Amino acid sequence: xxxxxxGEPHDVPDGRTLAGVLIAAGRVSWRTTRNGGRPxxxxxxxxxxxxxxxxxxxxxxxRACQRFPVDGDTVRTQRGAELPG
Amino acid sequence: MRYxxxxxxxxxxxxxxxxxxxxxxxxxxxxxxxGPLGAGTSAAGEGNVLVSDKGPGPELDLELxxxxxxxxxxxxxxxxxxxxxxxxxxxxxxxxxxxxxxxxAAAQRTAGVDARPVSPAEAFDLEPHLTRAVVAAVHYPxxxxxxxxxxxxxxxxxxxRRGGTLRPGLRATGARLVNGAVAAVRTNDGEVPCxxxxxxxxxxSGEVSAAFGAPVTVLPRRGVILVTAALPPDTVRHKxxxxxxxxxxxxxxxxxxxxxxxxxxxxxxxxxxxSRERVGFDxxxxxxxxxxLARRAVGLFPVLADVPVxxxxxxxxxxxxxxLPIIGADPRCPGLWHATGHEGAGxxxxxxxxxxxxxxxxxxxxHVDPRPFRVDRPGVCx
Amino acid sequence: xxxVVVGGGPTGLAAADAAAxxxxxxxxxxxxxxxxxxxxxxxxxxxxxxxxxxxxxxxWAAEGLRLHVRTGPADSPHRTGRxxxxxxxxxxxxxxxxxxxxPGWDLPGVYTAGAAQALAKGQGVAVGRRVVVSGTGPFLxxxxxxxxxxxxEVTVLEANGxxxxxxxxxxxxxxxGKLGELAGYASLLRRVRTRSAVVAAHGEDRVTSxxxxxxxxxxxxxxxxxxxxxxxxxxxxxxxxxxxxxGLGCRLEDGFVRVDATGATSVPGVYAAGEITGIGGADLxxxxxxxxxxxxxxxxxxxTGALRAVRRGRQFAAALAAAHPVPSGWHGWLTxxxxxxxxxxxxxxxxxxxxxxxxxDGRTLKLVSRAGLGPCQGRMCGRAVADLxxxRLGxxxxxxxxxxxxxxxxxxxxxxxxDTPLHPEEEL
Numbered sequence: 003x004x005x006x007x008x009g010e011p012h013d014v015p016d017g018r019t020l021a022g023v024l025i026a027a028g029r030v031s032w033r034t035t036r037n038g039g040r041p042x043x044x045x046x047x048x049x050x051x052x053x054x055x056x057x058x059x060x061x062x063x064x065r066a067c068q069r070f071p072v073d074g075d076t077v078r079t080q081r082g083a084e085l086p087g
Numbered sequence: 088m089r090y091x092x093x094x095x096x097x098x099x100x101x102x103x104x105x106x107x108x109x110x111x112x113x114x115x116x117x118x119x120x121x122g123p124l125g126a127g128t129s130a131a132g133e134g135n136v137l138v139s140d141k142g143p144g145p146e147l148d149l150e151l152x153x154x155x156x157x158x159x160x161x162x163x164x165x166x167x168x169x170x171x172x173x174x175x176x177x178x179x180x181x182x183x184x185x186x187x188x189x190x191x192a193a194a195q196r197t198a199g200v201d202a203r204p205v206s207p208a209e210a211f212d213l214e215p216h217l218t219r220a221v222v223a224a225v226h227y228p229x230x231x232x233x234x235x236x237x238x239x240x241x242x243x244x245x246x247x248r249r250g251g252t253l254r255p256g257l258r259a260t261g262a263r264l265v266n267g268a269v270a271a272v273r274t275n276d277g278e279v280p281c282x283x284x285x286x287x288x289x290x291x292s293g294e295v296s297a298a299f300g301a302p303v304t305v306l307p308r309r310g311v312i313l314v315t316a317a318l319p320p321d322t323v324r325h326k327x328x329x330x331x332x333x334x335x336x337x338x339x340x341x342x343x344x345x346x347x348x349x350x351x352x353x354x355x356x357x358x359x360x361x362s363r364e365r366v367g368f369d370x371x372x373x374x375x376x377x378x379x380l381a382r383r384a385v386g387l388f389p390v391l392a393d394v395p396v397x398x399x400x401x402x403x404x405x406x407x408x409x410x411l412p413i414i415g416a417d418p419r420c421p422g423l424w425h426a427t428g429h430e431g432a433g434x435x436x437x438x439x440x441x442x443x444x445x446x447x448x449x450x451x452x453x454h455v456d457p458r459p460f461r462v463d464r465p466g467v468c469x
Numbered sequence: 470x471x472x473v474v475v476g477g478g479p480t481g482l483a484a485a486d487a488a489a490x491x492x493x494x495x496x497x498x499x500x501x502x503x504x505x506x507x508x509x510x511x512x513x514x515x516x517x518x519x520x521x522x523x524x525x526x527x528x529w530a531a532e533g534l535r536l537h538v539r540t541g542p543a544d545s546p547h548r549t550g551r552x553x554x555x556x557x558x559x560x561x562x563x564x565x566x567x568x569x570x571x572p573g574w575d576l577p578g579v580y581t582a583g584a585a586q587a588l589a590k591g592q593g594v595a596v597g598r599r600v601v602v603s604g605t606g607p608f609l610x611x612x613x614x615x616x617x618x619x620x621x622e623v624t625v626l627e628a629n630g631x632x633x634x635x636x637x638x639x640x641x642x643x644x645x646g647k648l649g650e651l652a653g654y655a656s657l658l659r660r661v662r663t664r665s666a667v668v669a670a671h672g673e674d675r676v677t678s679x680x681x682x683x684x685x686x687x688x689x690x691x692x693x694x695x696x697x698x699x700x701x702x703x704x705x706x707x708x709x710x711x712x713x714x715x716g717l718g719c720r721l722e723d724g725f726v727r728v729d730a731t732g733a734t735s736v737p738g739v740y741a742a743g744e745i746t747g748i749g750g751a752d753l754x755x756x757x758x759x760x761x762x763x764x765x766x767x768x769x770x771x772x773t774g775a776l777r778a779v780r781r782g783r784q785f786a787a788a789l790a791a792a793h794p795v796p797s798g799w800h801g802w803l804t805x806x807x808x809x810x811x812x813x814x815x816x817x818x819x820x821x822x823x824x825x826x827x828x829x830d831g832r833t834l835k836l837v838s839r840a841g842l843g844p845c846q847g848r849m850c851g852r853a854v855a856d857l858x859x860x861r862l863g864x865x866x867x868x869x870x871x872x873x874x875x876x877x878x879x880x881x882x883x884x885x886x887x888d889t890p891l892h893p894e895e896e897l
Contacts, residue, residue, distance in 0.1 A: 004827075022592040030577035030675045036317055036355065037814045039657040039673045040697075042638075045811070046509060048140055049500070049543065049582025050565045050710070052844035053811060058289050062544060063844070063880075067584070068543035070502065083317040083355055086393035123830040130836060136553060236836045240827050255829075315883065316844055354813075354839060359883075372716065372876045374530055374537055374891060379885035392884030393546040397844055399876050 003073035020066035034084040091117040096259040099129040102287035103242035104441030118253040121258035125239035131402020136435035139175040139227035143198035145459035153439035166241035175230030179330040183409040185223035188330040269422030285424040290405040292427035307403035314393040320353035326350040347383035357383040370415040406430040408466040417464040476561035478506020478756040480743030484559040484762030489517040511590035546882040557765040557812030563746035564707035573670030589615035597700025604704035605669040607794040629664040632672035668802040689796030709745040712875040732761030753782025810850040813841020831871030847872035
């Protein structure tokens with residue numbers, strides 16, 4: 003299956019979460035924090051820390067470590083606090 | 088060790104404001120609380136300083152007095168309590184509600200409230216994310232918000248600076264009377280001799296005043312607030328209410344009452360209220376309550392539908408049967424005073440309440456008419 | 470009899486099996502797409518075919534014995550809502566890594582040990598090529614092993630010494646099998662540096678090096694050196710996932726759900742088993758799950774084998790806890806700018822300011838400092854904040870449980886809440 007991340011196409015093997023896709027592609031961060039603008043990626047890897055948030059199909063605050071992509075998903079870096087749409 | 092002139096029982100915003108005002112006129116004050124300071128109802132509210140939800144009457148007069156007092160009081164305290172003069176916007180999405188709102192606003196104007204009708208287009212300028220189903224709106228520039236825990240702490244800090252004593256974790260169990268007048272407050276850890284005592288225990292004032300042998304009727308009304316994830320700063324700019332808010336406050340209906348209030352905080356989260364239930368002191372979760380809050384919030388601000396809601400918190404508003412605060416001397420027990428029953432308006436009313444209570448205690452000219460708030464009125468006393 | 474089991478790891482699987490065998494109608498709710506929890510990642514697990522398995526399902530609220538569930542892709546605004554009523558619940562929600570804060574722990578490339586394990590075993594993805602695994606406890610070894618198998622160069626740092634086991638010989642003997650499991654990592658054991666830890670991570674927008682320090686027994690730093698890395702995996706033990714138990718009113722003891730020998734909590738009809746009753750590893754968790762599942766389903770015969778296993782396992786768990794303490798020397802690793810709350814970017818300095826303002830209990834401290842108010846609602850920072858506050862106050866932080874209270878066990882979208890069903894028949 004194919005998804006785009008920040009405009010770049012990625013091929014996604016079965017059973018891989020968005021975090022797995024991003025880390026395998028060499029990304030360590032895909033969000034900036036609200037106050038400090040600091041980069042964040044995955045931390046706990048099991049869905050409890052809410053650091054790995056990313057925007058999927060225009061909906062922010064999606065945990066990359068928990069979300070399994072589907073074909074055609076558009077994923078982009080989340081910048082601070084964002085509104086959906 | 089000097090004994091205090093006044094013991095204030097209850098370190099919520101009302102107790103803190105009374106203690107601050109008493110200490111400001113030179114009295115030596117001790118504040119007690121069975122728990123941590125400012126951890127009761129004061130920590131469970133939104134920090135409302137509102138005129139928009141009050142029709143003409145004593146409560147509105149007290150609020151206007153409080154609104155005049157807050158800026159000077161905060162300047163004296165010198166603390167940052169996240170005061171935000173953000174203003175309020177009440178909106179109606181149906182014709183009946185629009186007419187009720189218009190009448191209400193007109194009445195409020197006669198009582199001195201700055202209530203400005205605005206067109207739907209003007210409403211959307213004020214709040215770009217507002218539902219386009221709005222047919223009428225009123226802007227209340229005087230509505231403000233502050234952080235209730237910070238303000239309670241700041242008031243108490245002033246008491247301490249002036250030589251007063253703060254004693255969290257100390258439970259008042261009654262009074263020792265001499266010749267029928269208060270001579271000391273009894274606690275679970277000894278007595279505190281004093282010249283006077285003020286019971287400012289919010290929804291627990293009924294229980295505490297009974298322990299003092301001078302019961303007043305104060306009942307709890309449960310309120311729950313939802314908190315969203317942090318959103319971009321200008322998502323919601325004012326306190327925004329559905330016009331049905333007013334009806335919910337005045338009603339004694341035991342059933343769940345919900346009307347929409349949506350506002351942002353300094354931290355970027357959006358708070359969604361407000362529910363009113365009479366369930367005693369039951370703090371357990373009833374999903375229908377947050378669900379109703381969510382439903383109406385999404386109705387007012389459709390963009391919020393896909394926003395995460397992180398938590399719900401709640402508290403118990405203290406109300407007297409006639410829905411007016413209780414501020415004044417206990418008629419049965421010289422030296423005993425009450426400051427409670429502010430329902431959902433305690434934060435905003437605290438500044439004037441403290442000042443009024445201090446005036447009454449010291450015999451100074453009260454800056455507002457104290458009669459409507461007197462302890463000795465039907466349904467409250469005995 | 471309808472039993473709902475929450476959690477599909479070793480505990481929940483065992484509980485669901487035991488309850489089904491006892492003739493109950495069992496629903497197993499699991500937030501993961503596949504059974505097995507954290508422990509069994511990458512291997513297929515099965516449950517009794519009579520059990521109704523609800524994967525990709527998150528319990529976001531509990532009202533007595535009624536659970537509110539959302540099923541669908543993680544964090545999607547369009548999941549299906551369901552209400553499940555139960556005659557009894559078994560909470561098997563497990564634990565997550567505990568990480569003490571240190572300078573630079575918020576840099577990308579710093580992960581928990583659990584994250585590295587989940588990515589490696591679940592997806593065959595290595596978090597880095599030159600990895601330091603640092604923390605305390607035997608769990609560090611399987612993590613290092615997984616990374617080595619994926620071709621990473623791994624250094625393992627155990628902050629404590631390895632002498633703690635010697636103090637609990639009975640527990641060690643009773644669990645000789647477990648030692649065998651660990652012996653499988655013998656080659657790795659030789660690579661473990663004891664009394665050493667990562668005390669700082671460095672880099673601009675990602676970690677590029679760490680300070681590795683020799684530690685005293687109290688975890689204060691003797692001396693440190695810098696080494697280059699591209700990933701760091703940290704684990705200082707585990708924190709139980711208590712929110713549902715707390716929301717249901719279950720009493721806690723020493724930071725875990727208090728249960729009797731059958732797994733019954735202080736709330737009638739609610740049972741708890743596994744890591745939320747005490748950290749003790751997968752075997753103990755499964756044994757406790759079997760006991761609790763049988764008890765919840767009112768099985769006629771007590772599961773004596775499982776009960777014996779629980780007794781042995783609890784001794785081992787106690788030995789484990791004693792051997793891998795987290796003493797407060799880590800406080801000295803911090804600078805005023807070190808983040809304590811990652812979500813809200815609250816620093817050590819911010820926490821001190823809040824304490825100076827008189828925020829002396831858990832709830833007030835949260836409200837004033839903002840620590841614990843972000844999306845993770847205190848899961849990552851709660852213990853660290855409570856520890857640091859206690860050190861400042863000179864006594865345990867009152868109402869530290871404020872960091873466990875989450876009426877919404879996980880976030881959901883406001884629109885989902887607006888439309889959520891209130892009764893079991895409705896499904897939206």
